[in-house]
Structure formats: structure tokens, C-alpha cells
Amino acid sequence: MKRTIGILLVAVGVFSAAAQQGEAPTLFVAPLSGDQTAIEFWQPALGEGLAEMLITELGKTGKFQVLESTALEELKSEINMGEEGWVASDEKVAKGGWAGADFMFRGKVTRFGSKEQGVDLGGFAPKGLGNLGVKMTKSDVRIDWRIVDVATRKIVATGQAVGAEKGVGFDVGLAISEHGGHIGFDNKEFMDSALGKATVKALNLIIADVQTKSLPVSGRQQQKATATATQQAAADGEKAALRATTGKVLAVPTKGVLIVTLGSKHGFKAGDKLKLYQTVDTKDDDGQVVFTEETLVGEITLDSVQDEKSKATYVGDAEAKSGWVVKAE
Numbered sequence: 001m002k003r004t005i006g007i008l009l010v011a012v013g014v015f016s017a018a019a020q021q022g023e024a025p026t027l028f029v030a031p032l033s034g035d036q037t038a039i040e041f042w043q044p045a046l047g048e049g050l051a052e053m054l055i056t057e058l059g060k061t062g063k064f065q066v067l068e069s070t071a072l073e074e075l076k077s078e079i080n081m082g083e084e085g086w087v088a089s090d091e092k093v094a095k096g097g098w099a100g101a102d103f104m105f106r107g108k109v110t111r112f113g114s115k116e117q118g119v120d121l122g123g124f125a126p127k128g129l130g131n132l133g134v135k136m137t138k139s140d141v142r143i144d145w146r147i148v149d150v151a152t153r154k155i156v157a158t159g160q161a162v163g164a165e166k167g168v169g170f171d172v173g174l175a176i177s178e179h180g181g182h183i184g185f186d187n188k189e190f191m192d193s194a195l196g197k198a199t200v201k202a203l204n205l206i207i208a209d210v211q212t213k214s215l216p217v218s219g220r221q222q223q224k225a226t227a228t229a230t231q232q233a234a235a236d237g238e239k240a241a242l243r244a245t246t247g248k249v250l251a252v253p254t255k256g257v258l259i260v261t262l263g264s265k266h267g268f269k270a271g272d273k274l275k276l277y278q279t280v281d282t283k284d285d286d287g288q289v290v291f292t293e294e295t296l297v298g299e300i301t302l303d304s305v306q307d308e309k310s311k312a313t314y315v316g317d318a319e320a321k322s323g324w325v326v327k328a329e
Helices: 002-021 044-061 072-083 188-192 194-212 219-243
Strands: 026-029 065-067 103-120 133-149 155-167 247-254 257-260 273-283 289-305 310-314 325-327
Touching (some): 026 044, 044 103, 044 194, 103 194, 155 194, 188 194, 247 325
Parallel strands (some): 026 065, 026 103
Antiparallel strands (some): 247 257, 257 310, 273 289, 273 325, 289 310
16 A cells, blocks of 8 residues: 555656646647538548648647657658668667657548629629629638547547638639648648638637647556656665665674675665664574574664675674674664
8 A cells, every 4th residue: 555655656746747847748630530421522631631730730839749640651761761771870760769649639520611602793783794793602611629638548628610711712622633732821722712711710719729728647648657656666665675684794803893794785875874783592402593682782884885795883882793783774
């Protein structure tokens, strides 16, 4: 029970240290999925494009350390080039260095498109041209999102964002007919369109909402803290066990000077004080020791410490002898 309490206390200390250092949790943005029954031109490329936009905006908040999630194959290829010898050994990137994610941002797009509406100008048409109509495009984007704890699968935050705009349309089908990399901040035609502006509105609402969310300590961080606490408790237990080792007086070269069988290997250092016990053996008729009693006679101070031995000073009335016992407690 005491060991468990100790581990928990150390874990709390790890949490506090991380908080004081201001370390933001790590987050990766999964490609957004889409409602294919409602979005005619939905393709995975659209989800990746929207994810790229979210990566950019979430990275600006400072609330997370945002991890790369849409170019993983390219990163793997770079590592593989080093593994295959194409990159100098002192320049290559080794496997095992990627940061782990505390949280995942997941979104589903339930509306992403435009609808044309005809506006009849009636009598305003110039004479001889008949009725004149203007095509108005209304675009709207709706995204349901959530933040998930990667280690526990628990959903820690949710929200919905809706952006709408009227103006120039954008041909989504044409944009994704080839490779689909045309939905994003780097596409001026998309950004100037009503659909692009509606998308930005929805994303801005998501970012503003995420900023207000107070997230718990992630399961990954709790696991790391518990592992660290367990290791620390084990190390402390081992150290305590070593310090509990019973030593003996090896020699008494001069009065008040002892050589004992305890040293730095047992967790001791110069200046440490140990108890000195006189040993009294009771023997049988054959001279065999059948019982040993220990009597506390005083205290010694370690002056010079080696791995398994130490030189100590003893001040007391009893005349110390080889074979006497020394203990930390």
C-alpha cells in the first residue's frame, strides 16, 4: 500500500513538473471524412486538404504541438533512405524518433458545396432583352468534430461548425478530378470563392471553440508518469535495500579508526553516520556459535568511502573490535 501511494505521489510530481515547463500536448489531425450520400464529389483528397488547413490553424494557437499526419509516407521514405545507405550514417534519421500523440482531432464533413439560385430582375432588364436573371451561388460547410484521447479512446471535446457564404461558385468536381490537392489556403481560386470563404468561416469557428476547451492530462502522459514513478520507486526501494545491508568491522588499525564493509555501492558517502553494535556470541560445548546478541555501543562517521569499504571514525567508551556490526539504522 505504501509503495502504491509513493508511486502516485511521484506521478503527481511528474504532472506538476510538466505543467510548470508549459509543455503543450501533442495532437495529430486525421484526414476528415465526408458524408458521401450528401456530398456528391467527396473524395479522400478533400479530407486531406481540409486536414492540411486545420493543421495550419491549430498550429498557430500554441495550445498543441501539432504532429505531421498527411505526409507520413514521405517521412517514412526519408528514414528508409538512411536505412538503405543512401544517406551518410552521420546524417541519416533513425527510426524510433517520432513523437507520440496525446490527442487526435477527428472531423466529419456533413455539408460541403454550393447551390445556385436564380434571381429574376424582371422589369429592370434593358428593352428588347426580355427578362434578365442573375445566378447567385450560396455555399455552406458543416463540420462535426471531436478530440479523442489516443491512449484511452475517450472523447474529451466535441463541437460543430457551420460556415455559409454567397458569391462566386467553385467547381469541386473539377478540383479533385486529378489529384485532389486543390482544396487549401494555397489555392487562390478556392479561397476567393464562396465555398472557400465558407470553409474558412467554419474552420475559424472550430479553432475558436477548441481554444476554449480545457483538456485533461492525456492517457499517454499518465502512462508515462506512472512508468517513471514505478521506475523511481523501484530505484528508491533498491537503494533502501542496499542501505539496509548489515556491515562488519574488518579492522581497527588505531584507536577510534575503523575499516568497515560498507561503501558507495551500498548507497553511502563520506559524512554518513552509522550505528556500531558490539556482538556477543554464545557457544555450545563444542565451541560452535549458537546465538549472537548485538548491543548498541555508539555511532561512527564515514570519512573515506570506497566501493565496498570505508574508513570511519568512532568516539566511544567501548573498545571497538573486528567482527562488530555496523548498520544505517
